[in-house]
Amino acid sequence: MSLGATRFAKAEHVHGLQCGHAASIWSSIDSASQRYAPDRAVDIEQFDLDVTPDFKNRRVAGTATFTFRPILKPLGQLRLDAHDLEISNVTADGTGIAAWQNTDRALIVTFAEPIAEGGQAKLTVTYEAEPKKGLYFRTPEMGYDPGDTHIWTQGESIEARHWFPCFDAPNEFFTSTMTCRVPEPMVVLSNGSKISDSVNADSGLRVVKWSQDKPHVNYLITLVAGHFKRIEEKHGNLSMSFWTAPSDFANAANSFRYTKECMEYFEEEIGVPYPWAKYDQITVQDFHWGGMENTSQTTLNASTLFSSETENIRSSQGLMAHELAHQWFGDLVTCKDWSQLWLNEGFATYYTHLFAGHKDGINEMRYGLYRDRKSLTGRGGDTTAMVNRKYNSPEEMFRKYGFMSYSKGSWVLHMLRSQLGPELFRKSVKTYLERHKHGNVVTEDLRSIIEEISGQSFDRFFDQYVFHAHHPELKISYAWDEKTKLAKLSVKQEQKVDANVLLFHVRLPVRFTVDGQALDRSLHITKTEEDFYLRLAKAPSIVRIDPDVTLLAKLSFTPTTALLHAQLADESDALGRLQAVELMAKRKNKTTREKLKHALQNDPFYAVRLAASKALRGIGGDDAFAALTDSTDQPNAKVRQQVISDIATQYNPEALAALKQSLAGEKNPSIRARAIGGLTGHDDKAARALIDEALGSASFRHQLADAAVSALRKQDNPANLAKVRNALENDGTKFTTRGYANALGALGHLARNQKKKTPIRKFLVAHVNHPKRRVALAAIDALGRLGDPKALAVLDKFTGAAEDDPARKAAAQAIEKLRAARKPADDYKNLRKEVTSLKQSNSHLVKELGDLKKRFDAAIGKKKAEKK
Numbered sequence: 001m002s003l004g005a006t007r008f009a010k011a012e013h014v015h016g017l018q019c020g021h022a023a024s025i026w027s028s029i030d031s032a033s034q035r036y037a038p039d040r041a042v043d044i045e046q047f048d049l050d051v052t053p054d055f056k057n058r059r060v061a062g063t064a065t066f067t068f069r070p071i072l073k074p075l076g077q078l079r080l081d082a083h084d085l086e087i088s089n090v091t092a093d094g095t096g097i098a099a100w101q102n103t104d105r106a107l108i109v110t111f112a113e114p115i116a117e118g119g120q121a122k123l124t125v126t127y128e129a130e131p132k133k134g135l136y137f138r139t140p141e142m143g144y145d146p147g148d149t150h151i152w153t154q155g156e157s158i159e160a161r162h163w164f165p166c167f168d169a170p171n172e173f174f175t176s177t178m179t180c181r182v183p184e185p186m187v188v189l190s191n192g193s194k195i196s197d198s199v200n201a202d203s204g205l206r207v208v209k210w211s212q213d214k215p216h217v218n219y220l221i222t223l224v225a226g227h228f229k230r231i232e233e234k235h236g237n238l239s240m241s242f243w244t245a246p247s248d249f250a251n252a253a254n255s256f257r258y259t260k261e262c263m264e265y266f267e268e269e270i271g272v273p274y275p276w277a278k279y280d281q282i283t284v285q286d287f288h289w290g291g292m293e294n295t296s297q298t299t300l301n302a303s304t305l306f307s308s309e310t311e312n313i314r315s316s317q318g319l320m321a322h323e324l325a326h327q328w329f330g331d332l333v334t335c336k337d338w339s340q341l342w343l344n345e346g347f348a349t350y351y352t353h354l355f356a357g358h359k360d361g362i363n364e365m366r367y368g369l370y371r372d373r374k375s376l377t378g379r380g381g382d383t384t385a386m387v388n389r390k391y392n393s394p395e396e397m398f399r400k401y402g403f404m405s406y407s408k409g410s411w412v413l414h415m416l417r418s419q420l421g422p423e424l425f426r427k428s429v430k431t432y433l434e435r436h437k438h439g440n441v442v443t444e445d446l447r448s449i450i451e452e453i454s455g456q457s458f459d460r461f462f463d464q465y466v467f468h469a470h471h472p473e474l475k476i477s478y479a480w481d482e483k484t485k486l487a488k489l490s491v492k493q494e495q496k497v498d499a500n501v502l503l504f505h506v507r508l509p510v511r512f513t514v515d516g517q518a519l520d521r522s523l524h525i526t527k528t529e530e531d532f533y534l535r536l537a538k539a540p541s542i543v544r545i546d547p548d549v550t551l552l553a554k555l556s557f558t559p560t561t562a563l564l565h566a567q568l569a570d571e572s573d574a575l576g577r578l579q580a581v582e583l584m585a586k587r588k589n590k591t592t593r594e595k596l597k598h599a600l601q602n603d604p605f606y607a608v609r610l611a612a613s614k615a616l617r618g619i620g621g622d623d624a625f626a627a628l629t630d631s632t633d634q635p636n637a638k639v640r641q642q643v644i645s646d647i648a649t650q651y652n653p654e655a656l657a658a659l660k661q662s663l664a665g666e667k668n669p670s671i672r673a674r675a676i677g678g679l680t681g682h683d684d685k686a687a688r689a690l691i692d693e694a695l696g697s698a699s700f701r702h703q704l705a706d707a708a709v710s711a712l713r714k715q716d717n718p719a720n721l722a723k724v725r726n727a728l729e730n731d732g733t734k735f736t737t738r739g740y741a742n743a744l745g746a747l748g749h750l751a752r753n754q755k756k757k758t759p760i761r762k763f764l765v766a767h768v769n770h771p772k773r774r775v776a777l778a779a780i781d782a783l784g785r786l787g788d789p790k791a792l793a794v795l796d797k798f799t800g801a802a803e804d805d806p807a808r809k810a811a812a813q814a815i816e817k818l819r820a821a822r823k824p825a826d827d828y829k830n831l832r833k834e835v836t837s838l839k840q841s842n843s844h845l846v847k848e849l850g851d852l853k854k855r856f857d858a859a860i861g862k863k864k865a866e867k868k
């Protein structure tokens with residue numbers, strides 16, 4: 001699964017499900033956490049689901065049939081996960097049923113006679129549901145384009161039970177079929193191969209049946225049905241399709257274009273053929289995640305689609321590669337329980353980096369790993385091991401602990417590959433997949449295969465990085481002794497060592513450049529503090545620590561200015577230049593500014609140019625700023641966007657002029673959006689007109705109007721209220737769900753100091769029951785911001801909603817905000833004015849100080865000259 005931009009989905013975390021049934025024979029699990037794999041009383045061999053969605057009423061009717069055999073002993077009773085399912089009938093072949101009970105969380109079936117161990121039995125459940133999770137409708141009644149009507153489902157981690165009865169844990173493999181009945185013009189997509197597709201003469205409904213004839217687990221079952229258009233491609237005999245809602249189809253090819261190349265690369269690199277009958281990718285609207293790797297069929301968030309005019313700023317490559325890698329890692333082999341999630345997500349993340357390396361070059365791969373490492377080592381206080389059972393719900397392993405499951409997992413694999421070499425690593429991974437295919441894996445399975453193949457012990461490695469928390473924090477200092485020709489490197493481990501975090505044993509690679517020659521050395525770090533002496537022919541011109549980005553550690557090393565400048569000039573070392581630029585950002589002298597400007601305009605690697613732009617913004621002052629405005633002419637759109645974003649943070653006439661100039665010529669909507677964001681704060685009529693113009697302009701996904709709404713909100717002028725409200729009333733359907741929701745938030749914010757709040761309150765109240773949940777939640781939140789006590793009665797209604805209804809939490813927070821807003825709001829307004837005027841006088845002072853310094857320097861220079 002890929003996280004994507006889904007801040008909202010955080011509100012939907014799984015709450016404690018009371019589940020205290022003593023008779024939980026099948027899976028006596030604590031459904032709230034599923035920290036351990038549940039018992040399996042039976043082996044499910046086949047699961048058949050037959051469903052009919054009711055698009056108008058957003059309900060589903062179905063029959064679920066399980067074919068199974070008791071594993072160890074005769075089975076008298078069976079428990080299935082079933083969350084708020086309206087079960088009408090339960091039947092069993094052979095023995096028959098004595099009774100069944102629906103607890104709203106589980107279905108418990110008591111057989112007339114116990115089913116003998118090893119004996120095959122069949123159980124059929126007939127039910128209906130109005131699912132709150134698991135199956136989601138996108139219909140005209142909810143505000144979606146009628147031509148795009150569809151449903152999508154999401155199993156991972158434990159949502160499937162909301163739309164069909166099941167064994168809802170990853171430690172049971174079975175084959176399955178999916179039959180779905182829909183209006184005749186619709187398409188039905190599911191796991192495996194399509195075995196029939198016909199229109200029933202009696203019902204007039206299209207009946208489509210799919211079969212997944214290779215075993216997989218419950219959370220990977222998928223159903224997408226509705227109006228879709230398709231692009232198809234073949235990889236050998238394998239069919240690969242990309243489907244979107246009709247209104248999204250125009251841009252489908254952009255997101256599909258690297259799938260074939262990635263498939264070819266993964267088959268080669270992994271060494272195991274793609275394991276499923278087809279590979280389809282389908283974009284669905286308002287998906288809760290970035291993507292989901294159901295077997296043979298990936299669901300993608302339609303937000304991944306982009307128009308060609310955004311150039312290289314947007315790409316689906318990473319998301320596509322991540323989900324495709326999962327078809328092996330997660331789908332062919334599946335983590336046994338959620339504590340082992342890194343075996344799914346770490347592999348998917350790492351193979352995305354490997355594909356970037358294959359397709360875009362080694363620097364791109366190292367840059368990706370470097371960024372992941374920066375974010376991992378930038379956070380402090382992680383005291384939880386990557387494999388942990390401390391989570392309260394499986395979803396926490398994706399969100400709260402997601403940085404470990406994804407980035408740290410990927411880094412652990414990268415270290416293993418760096419230590420083993422690509423060949424041994426490939427052989428280990430191939431063996432791991434072949435030995436455990438269509439089965440569960442735990443970390444020890446991977447470790448033992450690597451040891452078996454390499455003959456090396458990896459106990460310490462896994463103990464440090466996987467079963468204990470954190471990573472080494474190494475402070476490194478360097479000195480050269482000309483007399484002895486010795487380079488001295490002092491290395492200190494600075495991480496807090498305790499029961500959760502070990503003192504690490506790692507190899508730290510170091511590269512010296514002497515007379516243009518690279519000399520690689522490796523320091524074996526085992527102590528809290530140690531000095532290493534290395535003999536070299538002469539003083540090195542460059543000293544690089546971990547030059548190839550192969551060690552997960554926080555590395556603190558600040559070379560001398562001369563070493564840094566040499567590093568920045570090294571054409572063979574893109575990552576070295578990038579790090580040099582980042583270290584130079586802390587220096588403020590003229591040479592640094594000039595070198596950064598040179599890098600921004602000339603470095604061959606775009607990441608160095610990005611970093612140079614950020615560094616110049618950080619340094620600030622007239623010269624650094626002038627370097628930015630001199631560098632807006634960037635052929636690479638990512639860099640152009642960065643430079644405009646950095647200029648947009650400044651409040652001076654030159655910045656305003658540069659932004660206006662950009663907007664006059666720039667075609668790329670992502671860059672235009674940044675420029676529009678930068679127009680706020682300038683007291684300028686033309687700037688305000690540009691924002692207004694953006695609000696009414698047409699752009700893909702209404703991106704420019706979104707930028708205008710954010711700008712109007714930031715300007716915090718009550719006159720903007722009418723503009724935002726008009727846009728919502730007249731052009732509401734042009735906004736994405738997210739854009740519309742943000743605009744509601746802007747209304748609440750802008751009206752908070754108004755005397756007459758009634759019209760805005762009424763407008764927001766009209767949205768609190770909106771069928772798009774994100775819009776409803778945004779309206780509730782905006783009522784909190786608005787601060788009109790008359791909204792209390794409406795908000796109060798939601799506090800009685802179900803425990804796991806996100807509206808309940810949103811309403812409680814809004815009420816709290818309303819009650820806290822007793823202070824006169826004018827205080828804040830005055831404070832803002834003061835800050836703005838302080839900012840202005842501060843920049844005057846800085847400029848005056850600069851002038852004084854110049855005059856002073858000139859005077860001193862004159863004096864010195866006089867003395868000679």
Ligand SMILES: [Zn+2]
Pocket residue numbers: 001002322326344345348
């Ligand atoms: Zn994933």
